[in-house]
Amino acid sequence: MNERVLTGDRITGKLHLGHYAGSLKKRIELQHQYECFVLLADVQALTTHYEKPEVVRDNLRHVAMDYLACGIDPERSTLFIQSMIPEIAELTVYFSMFVTVNSLRHNPTIKSEAAERGYNEMYYGFLGYPVSQAADIAICKSSLIPVGEDQLPHIEQTRKIIRRFHQLYAPVFPEPQALVSDIPRLTGLDGSAKMSKSLGNAILLDSTRDEVNDKIQRAKTDPARIQKHDPGHPDICTIYSYHQAFNPGQTNEIHAGCTEGKIGCKDCKLTIAGRINELLEPMRERRETVGRNPKRVDEILMAGTERARQTAKETMGEVREAMSIDYF
Ligand code: ATP
Ligand code: MG
Known part of the structure; x- marks a missing residue:
């Protein structure tokens, strides 16, 4: 079996040059050598946007279009929607048993994102999104994750969870490696923060x-x-x-x-x-070519999600067996 790559983006806005430099460029190269999964992370987007789910809904197809426009090939990469894979939510629950609240509170990316968003108190869903992200990675059995540098603490957390799982039960997952690009953090137009969808300091790909x-x-x-x-x-x-x-x-x-x-x-x-x-x-x-046939975008998302679901079900079968909860 080919090694697998997982990457993805929160569906909080259209993609920008920071995504291209930090992750998309590598994804496009890697799809020729690896089996690639690309996650449209709508659930993770809701951890900060649960009060305005319409933002997530409106951006889903924009992000899918950005992927296709920048050269992600749906024949080579599986594009899939996070909320439509319930096995990810299930694996998140099991993984949450191996992660202390303190380690999440001390995660430097969580800390800086909470500060940027002015969160005094953190909701459980937001604090725990790195655990859900570990489940995204593990459910696809991905071994390589092309990311910007803000994601490194999350990949490290994922590796710890997977090692703990293996120590307790059985070896089911590869231990994933982060692949950081030459431009790990592109600055925003304001010159003060990372270029980001949520901060309004970006040059969008469209x-x-x-x-x-x-x-x-x-x-x-x-x-x-x-x-x-x-x-x-x-x-x-x-x-x-x-x-x-x-x-x-x-x-x-x-x-x-x-x-x-x-x-x-x-x-x-x-x-x-x-x-x-x-x-x-x-x-x-x-x-422009893709835009002439918007139905095709939906077909690509549905077919990719079905393919990813199959993979997720297979992995969860192994997880249940490893954890001795395969009763019948
Ligand atoms: P949000 O503000 O909603 O969190 P974002 O712009 O930070 O959005 P994400 O969806 O969180 O984008 O990130 C997706 C991927 O793109 C991650 O691997 C992240 O590291 C990378 N990335 C995002 N912004 C940049 C940037 N400015 N420079 C390099 N990589 C980036
Ligand atoms: Mg982000």
């Missing part, structure tokens, strides 16, 4: 040319640089970090030009906007 140009023109650069001839500090500039991510061939030239005050912020922005548009152009074309 942006038009004009939207890209406009957002880049308004992005913050080195605040110390007022005139073109002022020496810049590329290492603290968001636009320079976009060159590193999407224009790697020119970084040396841009770094030197900025430091020596020879390239102005305006030209630097025009260049990167052009590169980003080159990256998005084939996505725009694919999106």
